[in-house]
Amino acid sequence: MAPTSIKWKTMIAGLSVMGVIAAGCGDNAGNNTAGNTNTPATNTANEGAANNAGTPETTGPVKGGTLTVSSFSDIVSLNPLFIGDTASGDIAYLIFANLLDYDRNGNAVAEPWSLLESVPEISEDGKTYTLKLKADAKWSDGTPVTADDIMFLINTAKNPEAASPAIASFDKVDKVEKVDDKTAKITLKQVYAPFLNVLVTNVVPSHILKDVPAKELKGHAYGKDPAQTVTNGPWKWSSWTQKQNLIMDKDPNYWAKSTNDVNIDKIVYKIYADQNTEVQAFIKGDVDTISAIPVTQVEAVRGKGLEVNVEPGPTYEYLGFNFNKDNFGGKPSLFEGQKTRQAIATALNRDAMIEAILKGTGKALNAPFLPGSWADPGADAIEYKFDPEKAKALLAEDGWKDTNNNGTVDKDGREFEFELQYNAGNSRREAVSSAIQNDLKTIGIKVNTKGIDFASWIEQNVTPGKYQAMLLSWSLSNPDPDSEAIFSSKYFAPEGQNSGFYNNPTLDKLWVDGYSTTDQEKRKEIYKQVGKEISTNLPYVFMYQYGLPQGIGKRIKWADGDGPQASLAYGYFYGINKWWVEDQK
Amino acid sequence: MGEYFIRRTLQSVVVLFLITIFTFGLIHAAPGGPTSMFLSPGLSQEAMKQQAENMGLYDPLHIQYFRWLGDILQGDLGNTFKNNLPVADILWPTVKNTLVLMGVAWLLTLIIAIPWGIYNSTREYGLSDQTASFISYIGFAMPTFWFGIILQSFFSIELDWLPLSDMYTMGKEGDVGDLLMHLILPVSVLTLGFLASYLKYSRASMLEVLEQDYIRTARAKGVPERKVVFRHALRNALIPIITIIGLDLPLLVGGAALTENVFNWPGMGRLFVEAASGREYTILMALTLLTAVFVVIGNLIADILYAIVDPRVQLGKGGKSA
Numbered sequence: 074m075a076p077t078s079i080k081w082k083t084m085i086a087g088l089s090v091m092g093v094i095a096a097g098c099g100d101n102a103g104n105n106t107a108g109n110t111n112t113p114a115t116n117t118a119n120e121g122a123a124n125n126a127g128t129p130e131t132t133g134p135v136k137g138g139t140l141t142v143s144s145f146s147d148i149v150s151l152n153p154l155f156i157g158d159t160a161s162g163d164i165a166y167l168i169f170a171n172l173l174d175y176d177r178n179g180n181a182v183a184e185p186w187s188l189l190e191s192v193p194e195i196s197e198d199g200k201t202y203t204l205k206l207k208a209d210a211k212w213s214d215g216t217p218v219t220a221d222d223i224m225f226l227i228n229t230a231k232n233p234e235a236a237s238p239a240i241a242s243f244d245k246v247d248k249v250e251k252v253d254d255k256t257a258k259i260t261l262k263q264v265y266a267p268f269l270n271v272l273v274t275n276v277v278p279s280h281i282l283k284d285v286p287a288k289e290l291k292g293h294a295y296g297k298d299p300a301q302t303v304t305n306g307p308w309k310w311s312s313w314t315q316k317q318n319l320i321m322d323k324d325p326n327y328w329a330k331s332t333n334d335v336n337i338d339k340i341v342y343k344i345y346a347d348q349n350t351e352v353q354a355f356i357k358g359d360v361d362t363i364s365a366i367p368v369t370q371v372e373a374v375r376g377k378g379l380e381v382n383v384e385p386g387p388t389y390e391y392l393g394f395n396f397n398k399d400n401f402g403g404k405p406s407l408f409e410g411q412k413t414r415q416a417i418a419t420a421l422n423r424d425a426m427i428e429a430i431l432k433g434t435g436k437a438l439n440a441p442f443l444p445g446s447w448a449d450p451g452a453d454a455i456e457y458k459f460d461p462e463k464a465k466a467l468l469a470e471d472g473w474k475d476t477n478n479n480g481t482v483d484k485d486g487r488e489f490e491f492e493l494q495y496n497a498g499n500s501r502r503e504a505v506s507s508a509i510q511n512d513l514k515t516i517g518i519k520v521n522t523k524g525i526d527f528a529s530w531i532e533q534n535v536t537p538g539k540y541q542a543m544l545l546s547w548s549l550s551n552p553d554p555d556s557e558a559i560f561s562s563k564y565f566a567p568e569g570q571n572s573g574f575y576n577n578p579t580l581d582k583l584w585v586d587g588y589s590t591t592d593q594e595k596r597k598e599i600y601k602q603v604g605k606e607i608s609t610n611l612p613y614v615f616m617y618q619y620g621l622p623q624g625i626g627k628r629i630k631w632a633d634g635d636g637p638q639a640s641l642a643y644g645y646f647y648g649i650n651k652w653w654v655e656d657q658k
Numbered sequence: 659m660g661e662y663f664i665r666r667t668l669q670s671v672v673v674l675f676l677i678t679i680f681t682f683g684l685i686h687a688a689p690g691g692p693t694s695m696f697l698s699p700g701l702s703q704e705a706m707k708q709q710a711e712n713m714g715l716y717d718p719l720h721i722q723y724f725r726w727l728g729d730i731l732q733g734d735l736g737n738t739f740k741n742n743l744p745v746a747d748i749l750w751p752t753v754k755n756t757l758v759l760m761g762v763a764w765l766l767t768l769i770i771a772i773p774w775g776i777y778n779s780t781r782e783y784g785l786s787d788q789t790a791s792f793i794s795y796i797g798f799a800m801p802t803f804w805f806g807i808i809l810q811s812f813f814s815i816e817l818d819w820l821p822l823s824d825m826y827t828m829g830k831e832g833d834v835g836d837l838l839m840h841l842i843l844p845v846s847v848l849t850l851g852f853l854a855s856y857l858k859y860s861r862a863s864m865l866e867v868l869e870q871d872y873i874r875t876a877r878a879k880g881v882p883e884r885k886v887v888f889r890h891a892l893r894n895a896l897i898p899i900i901t902i903i904g905l906d907l908p909l910l911v912g913g914a915a916l917t918e919n920v921f922n923w924p925g926m927g928r929l930f931v932e933a934a935s936g937r938e939y940t941i942l943m944a945l946t947l948l949t950a951v952f953v954v955i956g957n958l959i960a961d962i963l964y965a966i967v968d969p970r971v972q973l974g975k976g977g978k979s980a
Binding site: 526 | 748752814824
């Protein structure tokens with residue numbers, strides 16, 4: 074089996090000037106197995122709350138009302154087996170319950186609205202998980218949620234014929250057995266510490282789908298026709314007008330109503346083809362919350378007295394190096410020297426980029442662990458402070474000098490010139506790649522930037538690993554620090570996601586050690602070493618963590634501590650089960 | 659005329675057939691396929707290949723083409739790759755929405771531009787003519803999306819007189835009054851763009867006719883000016899305008915992707931852009947075919963109208979046959 078990334082990572086097409094194109098371009102922030110990074114729930118939650126609480130009428134939760142949420146893409150399918158895009162994941166968050174849910178710190182826990190009674194018991198050897206479902210958990214048609222649904226989910230996802238993107242999640246599962254109607258037992262092939270995160274997932278109604286051949290599941294009406302899509306969350310799916318809107322209504326028969334009685338009656342998910350129009354609609358009040366305001370418009374929106382949350386999300390951008398000779402005409406990669414890579418990292422003025430291009434909405438990072446998460450190596454990761462002189466010195470130590478005085482450093486008669494690829498139409502990457510070009514010019518490295526249409530780029534360059542350097546990002550939809558699937562030499566492209574052909578035996582071993590123990594303290598030590606090694610050796614220059622600024626309209630209210638949690642995937646909806654709307658239409 | 663009509667129709671079928679082959683080849687030649695859009699977290703190459711196989715993307719191209727053609731002949735536009743929904747369900751509503759928007763804007767343009775342009779030709783460089791020129795320049799020079807944004811922020815956000823976007827207020831689908839309110843801004847943007855050219859066309863074409871010898875003859879004979887303009891000149895001046903109307907007919911379905919995007923109008927232009935970037939072959943083929951049909955029909959209508967306006971034109975005989 075090819076890449077076994079348990080960590081659901083996604084390439085982010087990111088904000089694009091042409092919202093439509095970005096929407097069609099795989100801006101997939103991952104599945105409902107939403108994740109987070111243990112960022113303490115500080116100002117994120119309270120910023121909005123403090124402001125909104127200032128409205129005098131606020132007395133406490135009000136029942137009823139409609140909440141309008143905007144998006145720039147339509148759903149693909151709401152069948153949990155085929156959810157891979159942001160829009161579908163958004164809706165799934167509202168209409169489905171998960172086996173486990175994340176708390177604000179990114180721990181997988183059993184909330185009153187989770188399907189499992191408690192966090193599963195793990196056997197002595199760390200391989201067997203016993204899942205007990207809540208006795209009253211039901212689908213919207215009244216059928217109980219059973220162990221069969223869990224088994225159906227896992228067995229179907231693992232069946233390659235179904236072609237489900239969830240296949241990678243359950244890759245480490247050896248078998249799943251039914252103990253009784255409400256209990257399932259999952260046995261893993263090996264100890265795999267991040268597995269609890271995999272259980273932050275919806276299940277699939279086996280009573281509806283069990284007789285559908287695997288190949289036909291994708292075409293089945295379940296997940297596409299609201300009338301045929303039974304759900305098990307607080308809202309049910311009432312209608313879908315393609316490319317225009319989806320409507321969710323509070324489900325009067327919701328099984329967890331007694332403990333999780335949501336306030337909002339109706340949620341409208343409105344799709345905008347143009348991001349500027351989406352922002353205008355938010356300013357006008359047509360829309361109550363918008364999950365992605367272009368950074369260039371944040372100030373304008375604030376100028377209208379509206380709340381914008383700019384906490385960075387679980388996504389980081391990187392400058393990826395390629396180490397495969399084939400991309401350099403059969404000669405060794407230009408980036409082979411560790412000092413060369415360090416020189417590049419030192420030459421980049423990341424703070425200036427964050428300030429000028431991201432308008433302060435990002436945070437520099439030095440290792441592939443989001444700042445503030447439990448695995449964040451902190452000071453153990455090496456920080457490359459902007460210092461062009463030091464960068465030049467590092468290059469020289471590695472043998473790169475401008476011997477022919479043409480402005481570009483060279484070594485053994487080879488000029489240091491490379492191509493930096495990114496997806497065309499993404500205005501942030503366009504600007505950042507020019508900044509990289511400029512910064513590296515000052516130390517004598519010539520960069521040719523090249524924007525390529527997203528679909529072509531992914532197929533012809535990223536997936537097969539055919540590029541010299543690229544600017545792209547990873548979305549960590551899961552708070553676990555395991556990143557074996559993108560850095561280990563086991564996962565070279567085109568089958569795996571290590572598209573830069575990075576090979577570091579020390580790290581390869583550390584990744585395995587990292588997930589082979591369930592002892593959190595031991596893991597922490599291991600990821601500290603990973604952080605140190607990876608920030609010294611630099612398979613990428615880790616640029617910054619960034620997010621999509623969320624606009625919060627005046628009608629949305631929540632009690633202190635119930636606001637959105639930007640550090641989690643789908644964090645803009647976090648706490649929506651407790652929000653309410655005022656001045657009801 | 660009947661024979662001419664049949665011949666033209668048969669020709670059109672051949673043209674359409676060639677267009678479909680050409681487009682099919684072109685679309686499939688573009689790098690990246692629908693599967694690169696499914697690039698979801700951790701989806702293995704294996705699973706991706708399985709998906710492509712389930713969708714029949716590994717069959718030889720000519721097999722895929724004839725399968726598509728066979729389906730089309732039976733009225734089946736196929737399903738989307740992304741989520742296996744019938745293309746017809748997505749296409750027809752957007753066609754209808756675009757027809758409403760473009761139809762209104764276009765009719766309005768013709769109603770304003772033809773009489774005004776003709777009037778201006780009789781009073782060259784007068785105040786009215788200067789005003790029309792000014793509007794044309796603005797219409798040519800101003801990017802539609804920018805004009806749209808300006809109108810939105812003024813009439814919708816600042817004054818709050820008109821809706822910002824969409825075709826209907828949610829919950830009022832089918833309400834004509836609501837539709838009209840939603841039409842005002844996008845129609846203004848589109849009409850301004852169309853007016854720019856149509857005002858120029860009608861004025862220029864009338865001016866040219868008014869300089870003809872037979873008009874001078876008519877005037878010399880003492881025919882009243884009003885009669886010269888409406889009897890003698892107008893019919894002839896309309897001929898080139900009709901050509902342009904015929905050629906512009908496909909605009910009705912081609913839509914204006916930018917305007918549709920800015921006003922979030924659920925139309926075809928927007929669908930086209932999304933389908934192209936998502937490599938949704940079936941949607942692209944359906945849209946191309948539909949546009950091609952409109953081009954062919956537009957040309958046909960223009961030719962027939964010639965014959966009505968200009969008796970010298972004898973369809974199917976002599977020089978004017980197509």
